[in-house]
Amino acid sequence: xxxxxxxxxxxxxxxxxxxxxxxxxxxxxxxxxxxxxFGFAYMRYSETADMRQAQAEAEKASEPFKPSPENPDPSKxxxxxxxxxxxxxxxxxxxxxxxYDQSPPFxxxxxxxxxxxxxxxxxxxxxxxxxxxxxxxxxxxIAYNPDKVDESGVxxxxxxxxxxxxxxxxxxxxxxxxxxxxxxxxQLKVDSxxxxxxxxxxxxxxxxxxxxxxxxxxxxxxxxxAFDTNNPPKFDPTPPGPDAVTMDGRGASQATGEMxx
Numbered sequence: 663x664x665x666x667x668x669x670x671x672x673x674x675x676x677x678x679x680x681x682x683x684x685x686x687x688x689x690x691x692x693x694x695x696x697x698x699x700f701g702f703a704y705m706r707y708s709e710t711a712d713m714r715q716a717q718a719e720a721e722k723a724s725e726p727f728k729p730s731p732e733n734p735d736p737s738k739x740x741x742x743x744x745x746x747x748x749x750x751x752x753x754x755x756x757x758x759x760x761x762y763d764q765s766p767p768f769x770x771x772x773x774x775x776x777x778x779x780x781x782x783x784x785x786x787x788x789x790x791x792x793x794x795x796x797x798x799x800x801x802x803x804i805a806y807n808p809d810k811v812d813e814s815g816v817x818x819x820x821x822x823x824x825x826x827x828x829x830x831x832x833x834x835x836x837x838x839x840x841x842x843x844x845x846x847x848x849q850l851k852v853d854s855x856x857x858x859x860x861x862x863x864x865x866x867x868x869x870x871x872x873x874x875x876x877x878x879x880x881x882x883x884x885x886x887x888a889f890d891t892n893n894p895p896k897f898d899p900t901p902p903g904p905d906a907v908t909m910d911g912r913g914a915s916q917a918t919g920e921m922x923x
Contacts, residue, residue: 724858724865734872737848740862744849750798750876752911759898760791761906766805766834767794768844771907771914778884778891779803781825784832787897792889793830797846799880801828802868804860805844807837811855815840818855828869828882835899846875 727736737743748769754760760771767790776795777788793803804823806816819841823831834842839851843860845867852859871878884891907913 724861727862727866729866729870729872729874731872735866735870735874737845737850737863737866737874740850740859740866742850742852742859743863746847748847749911750846752907752914753795754791754907754913755915756895758791758913758915759902759906760794761902761908762790762794763909764849766790766803766837766842766844766849768797768803768849769847770794770909771911772798773895774915775885775888776880776882777830777894778889779828779830779882780884781823781827782830782891783820783824784830784894786833786894787835787899788832789895789897792895793832793844796830796882797844798875798877799828799882800869800871800875800878801830801845801882802864803844804829804831805834805837805842806831807840808833808835810837810840815855819860822860822864826868829864832897835897845870848874 727739729736735745738745744764746764746769752771753774754771756773756775758773760767762770771791772794773789773791774795775792776799777792779796779799779801797803804819806819811819819831823829839853841852841855841857841860843850843852843863845863848863848867850859850863867874889895905913
């Protein structure tokens with residue numbers, strides 16, 4: 663009797679299933695990793711959704727700044743906007759520089775080839791003479807000081823520019839304020855990407871066809887073979903030399919005319 667009982671116990675021990683700890687540990691790692699990835703993706707989605715919702719609300723609040731024949735330049739109601747009357751169509755060659763009277767410039771002589779302004783966010787500074795030409799076509803240029811705007815601020819500015827027709831954005835080293843917005847003959851400098859005047863400025867001046875920029879109907883597409891959006895002419899931070907074109911166009915290679923049209 664005792665022998666049968668001992669054999670039963672040994673059989674139970676032999677047939678007892680072992681706990682698969684290695685498999686459990688592997689599954690746990692996979693589940694935890696998937697949770698981290700999902701959490702990060704959800705956080706990024708939420709941040710983007712929040713930024714776009716905030717942008718939509720800001721654009722709605724900027725409705726009163728839409729231009730009309732009765733109110734051709736609503737930007738004049740925005741506190742802090744500088745307005746200067748610049749003549750258009752004074753072109754310089756790709757090797758010439760202009761002694762601009764403002765930084766960033768927002769009018770005056772410029773390169774005969776415009777910068778791509780089809781909602782491009784340039785990661786590096788771009789030659790001012792090309793950017794100014796885009797303003798002549800009705801674009802808005804969002805410039806920021808990379809030393810004064812953090813990544814969160816850059817992202818909030820990017821939402822306003824990326825993929826938006828007649829808009830472009832780029833860093834501008836040495837800028838005396840964190841952010842500066844330019845359209846032809848107009849400039850606004852602000853300290854924060856959350857400043858509501860940014861959307862007011864864009865609403866009032868981007869493609870404002872009421873005579874606030876010289877070349878209505880000008881293209882924002884990069885001129886084929888002349889401007890490489892992925893490798894644009896580089897910004898030169900050094901002061902222009904004595905041979906630079908002056909603001910009245912002296913020394914410009916082309917006094918009038920539009921290249922590429």
